[in-house]
Amino acid sequence: MKDTLSAAVVLIGNELLSGSIQDKNLAHIAKELEVRGIRIRETRIIPDIESEIVEAVNHLRQKFDYVFTTGGIGPTHDDITSDSMAAAFGVNNVIQQTVFEQIDKRFKEKGIPFTKEAQRMAYAPQGSEIIASKHSIIPGYRIDNVFVMAGVPSIMRLMLEGVIEHLNTGLTIHNKAIHANVGEGEIAHPLGIIQDQHPNIDIGSYPQDKNSEFSDYRVIFMVKGTDLEEIQITCDKILAACKDRGHDAILA
Template sequence: MSQPSAAILIIGDEILSGRTRDANMHYLAGQLTEAGIALKEARVVSDDETAIVDAVKTLSSRYDYLFTSGGIGPTHDDITADCIAKAFDRTIDVRADARDLLAAYYEKEGKEFNEARQRMARIPEGATLIDNPVSVAPGFTLENTHVMAGVPSVFRAMVASVLPGLTGGAPLQSVTQKLLKGEGDVAAPLSQLAQDYPTLSIGSYPFQQDGIYGTNIVLRGTDSKMLTDAKRKLKEIFGDAAHE
């Protein structure tokens, strides 16, 4: 079973200015790998309508799933919901169910449910809401695009709501073999191994430890028997240089 493909779009000036270090891309990458969905591309764009709309159109049509992070709060630079509506050519307005959720929350908190906060109930026509157990303001799914908050705790909660409903492929598994040889010494045999196992992804990650140059080889694939075979072959090729 082949794996569905996905992209993530991170929205926010604060990431591109270097003020904030994004954490959501790395988190989602790990979650998708476990779910058997292949993350193929990630993009970060600023809080700019044209940039967001263009990226949403491109990525949602190119991949099976698109996940977005950021830009769904109450302030003037939170324009993601409107941009999603525009990208999919939908209308957008305050929706009763989202408004009711937020109204009840702010009443309980003793805070005014003002116009800015009502913006967070703006949902494109035809979307379904994504639950926000942390701070109530919902995300939403429109077609293949899942629109989530940028705040990491909320993003993670929304991913937990969304992922179980998606169709994944066989989860990607990986095995690692540590080699006590530099990357330049393992490159040629690895290239041969990659040709022998065309469906595996083979990565090499050099390290230096106590003055010794080594390389960790990571084999990734969905077929555990093939991974075991390839690792055994790798150990045969490198003999004593294969650690453990």
């Protein structure tokens, strides 16, 4: 897809791998980035193990324009993302004085002890750019092309609002959906031809969710690109291919 930027997301946390908690961050990040012309090209879910965090970050930051991480920047023993990020960049994990003072002030207002463990939330790798959020005292931060955010969805979303202001953007990625009663095996050949004719358009084919408002249709085709005219032409060809095979299809 022309004139877009690429990104990877690293979801950090043992709880994600065990199924104890279901990820709610990836879809939100992807949607927020797509309208800004940034495409998620790879996602990894990794445990709270420093060597694995270091390997993933160092590999992905060289491969993509941006890397976004979620999880592991809280006060508990398993929150090792900032330590690991410092190791990945070969720097020290150091206290960020402005963040320290900000959290200290809030804890005092609430009468909460600002323990040594809680102070871990004020650390970030040396040289990081702290990214403040309007609605959260705990900021995310940036080091080179890597953006580090919390794993709790509500906090991550607040951090992402601040992160977005620091991103370069590409052309907006638009998408349209076609719902069809055709079987995937039946449409696979013409769909492949249409994709070859429009290499700058992404065409995805997925079985229809039985709980959706379009549950009467068997398949949904997602058509994405930066050129609205070419998206429409591609959709018209898919609709025609379905009709030629005697099946109903609608552009939603």
